[in-house]
Amino acid sequence: MLQTLFSPKLWGNGPKHPVGPSFSGAYERTKDLSGNVLGFKAPAPCGDGGLVATDEDNEDTLDIYDRNGFIDLRQVNYASRFYSGDALKRQVFLSSWQMNGRPLVDGYMGDLRLCINVRHLPDFPANESLFDPEILAREVRRETELNFLSDFHNGYNEDEWDFTNTCWPHYIGPLNWQWQNLNGRQWLYYEMQSLRSTSCPYVWNIALTDHHFLECTFYVTKSGRSGGNSYCREVGIASEPYLKLMHDIMSTLTLTRTPELAAHEQSVLRDHSDARLLLHPGPSAEQLAFAAHVMWKWSNRGTHHEEVEGVDYRAKPEDVAELIKQRLKPNPLAGHIDSAVFADDFPAGWMFTDGSRFERGN
Numbered sequence: 001m002l003q004t005l006f007s008p009k010l011w012g013n014g015p016k017h018p019v020g021p022s023f024s025g026a027y028e029r030t031k032d033l034s035g036n037v038l039g040f041k042a043p044a045p046c047g048d049g050g051l052v053a054t055d056e057d058n059e060d061t062l063d064i065y066d067r068n069g070f071i072d073l074r075q076v077n078y079a080s081r082f083y084s085g086d087a088l089k090r091q092v093f094l095s096s097w098q099m100n101g102r103p104l105v106d107g108y109m110g111d112l113r114l115c116i117n118v119r120h121l122p123d124f125p126a127n128e129s130l131f132d133p134e135i136l137a138r139e140v141r142r143e144t145e146l147n148f149l150s151d152f153h154n155g156y157n158e159d160e161w162d163f164t165n166t167c168w169p170h171y172i173g174p175l176n177w178q179w180q181n182l183n184g185r186q187w188l189y190y191e192m193q194s195l196r197s198t199s200c201p202y203v204w205n206i207a208l209t210d211h212h213f214l215e216c217t218f219y220v221t222k223s224g225r226s227g228g229n230s231y232c233r234e235v236g237i238a239s240e241p242y243l244k245l246m247h248d249i250m251s252t253l254t255l256t257r258t259p260e261l262a263a264h265e266q267s268v269l270r271d272h273s274d275a276r277l278l279l280h281p282g283p284s285a286e287q288l289a290f291a292a293h294v295m296w297k298w299s300n301r302g303t304h305h306e307e308v309e310g311v312d313y314r315a316k317p318e319d320v321a322e323l324i325k326q327r328l329k330p331n332p333l334a335g336h337i338d339s340a341v342f343a344d345d346f347p348a349g350w351m352f353t354d355g356s357r358f359e360r361g362n
Contacts, residue, residue: 016109016236018109018110019100020043020098020112020241020242020245021046023041025043026043027042029042030060031062031092031116032062033118034062034063034064034258035258035261036064036255036256036258036261037254039253039255040254042114042252043097045096046098048098052111053096054095054096055093055094056095058091064118067088067120070089070090070118070120071089071090073147082147082151083146084146084150086121086123087119087143088119088120089117090117092116096114097111097245099111099112106225109222109224110222110224110237112218112245112246113199113218113219113221114216114217115219116214116216116217117215117217118208118212118215119214120211121139121211122211124210124211129207130209130211130212131268132272132275133179133188134275134276134278136207139213140213141280144174144190144192148173149173152167152168153167153196154166154167155297168297169195169291169294171195171201172192172193172195172288172291172324172327173192173193173283174190174192175191175328176189176330177190178190178279178330178337178340179279179336180333180336181335182253182335188204188205191203195230195291195294196229196295197229197301199220201218202219204216208261210264210268216253218242222239224237227303228303229298229299229301229303231298231299232302232315234323235323247333276341277339277341279342281342281348282328282348288325291324292321293317295324296315296321300313300314
């Protein structure tokens with residue numbers, strides 16, 4: 001509580017800097033994934049009442065080769081309406097940490113949630129391996145397009161008598177796509193920006209086997225009195241406190257492969273010594289413009305309990321466009337790999353399973 005009370009950034013002008021749990025109390029977690037040992041430190045889960053999410057009591061030894069332990073996202077309620085991929089998922093770890101503002105003034109200001117999953121590609125070509133970084137980049141991109149970028153919601157029209165169906169994206173991304181050296185391992189990292197009111201995912205990926213990869217997703221959820229929409233939360237609440245905890249956790253994360261998989265990984269890398277570390281150039285100009293439009297349209301939601309008829313409470317369109325522009329800028333993290341490259345066969349924009357470009361929304 002004292003750490004929260006006397007945080008200078010909490011009481012100053014500008015974006016609020018909420019305070020989370022101290023990392024000094026973090027302790028070791030270890031997960032055995034069919035002989036591959038995942039280890040990391042994190043604080044104990046914390047939150048008020050039903051706000052905390054955790055599976056800390058779940059088993060620490062998982063058989064990643066047992067397909068019965070995985071779920072098909074196409075059969076899960078929250079994802080079945082939009083996910084059309086075939087990658088299976090098995091949860092390894094889940095925990096969340098509450099972020100607090102000024103005592104008696106702000107209180108709860110959101111949380112950071114970590115969900116670690118093993119993803120399995122059951123129909124993956126036998127002659128390809130996720131240890132090949134080009135293949136990993138391709139599959140991570142595909143899953144991003146079929147998951148976050150296929151998640152849409154119903155928009156609204158200015159004219160209450162206009163019944164045209166609108167379909168707006170929840171996210172813009174992937175952003176800040178980069179390759180990272182982290183504790184002797186090569187990770188693929190990217191971010192997504194929420195456009196309405198959902199959490200913002202920050203995702204780390206690494207190959208586990210030829211047909212499995214590990215996905216560590218940190219969900220940043222901001223909550224405050226400035227408004228219940230993504231624009232107000234982004235400008236009113238700083239991301240740094242949430243991301244600092246993410247980096248504190250990731251800085252301790254290690255992955256030790258079985259001797260057999262370690263040797264196989266090196267064999268694949270030797271056979272594909274010319275494989276590129278592909279960079280995603282991000283959304284197209286058209287997608288960025290539409291993302292700014294969607295975020296602007298929602299920028300008045302949750303900002304006023306009583307609205308005066310005829311008054312537009314939305315942010316200035318140019319301010320929203322500037323926020324999207326700033327989110328697009330590369331932000332190399334410590335440990336980023338400079339040799340990663342852009343490639344013509346890894347273009348901007350995103351595709352759907354039928355090969356069509358993004359053309360939804362009004």
